[in-house]
Amino acid sequence: MNESSTGLNENLVGMLCYVGLVFTGLFFFLTEKKSKYVRFHGLQSTLFFVAWVIVWMAFGSIFSFLPVVADWLLRLVKVAGLVGWVLLIVKSYKGEYFLLPVVGRIAMENSEFKTPESQDKQA
Secondary structure, eight states, X not given: OOBOTTSSBHHHXXXXXXXXXXXXXHHHHHHOOSOHXXXXXXXXXXXXXXXXXXXXXXXXXXXXXXXXXXHHHHHHHHHHHHHHHHHHHHHHHHTOOOOOTTHHHHHHHHHTOOOHHHHHHHO
């Protein structure tokens, strides 16, 4: 297993990117110099939480005139976000590559991280 520039295992730092919500993700994305894996998870974490908050606020605003519908949609967004959060924590700790549909691609491009699958396609 590789180490990050913090001296900790990459998988542990990848997990820590998600544990502290947007704060640790942004911190590790900006400070990590050695591991593209950690930078990827830092940016994916940051983008995931920002997107989660935007969707939550948008549903709250758009459906505010239908309080019952808004309440159920907001609960669904909360549960989906929580499940996604736990999944990302577990996958990153295990060293598994898990790209979220939109933010994962953005994070991969901006962290210069390549999954084994994307490296095979380029070869």
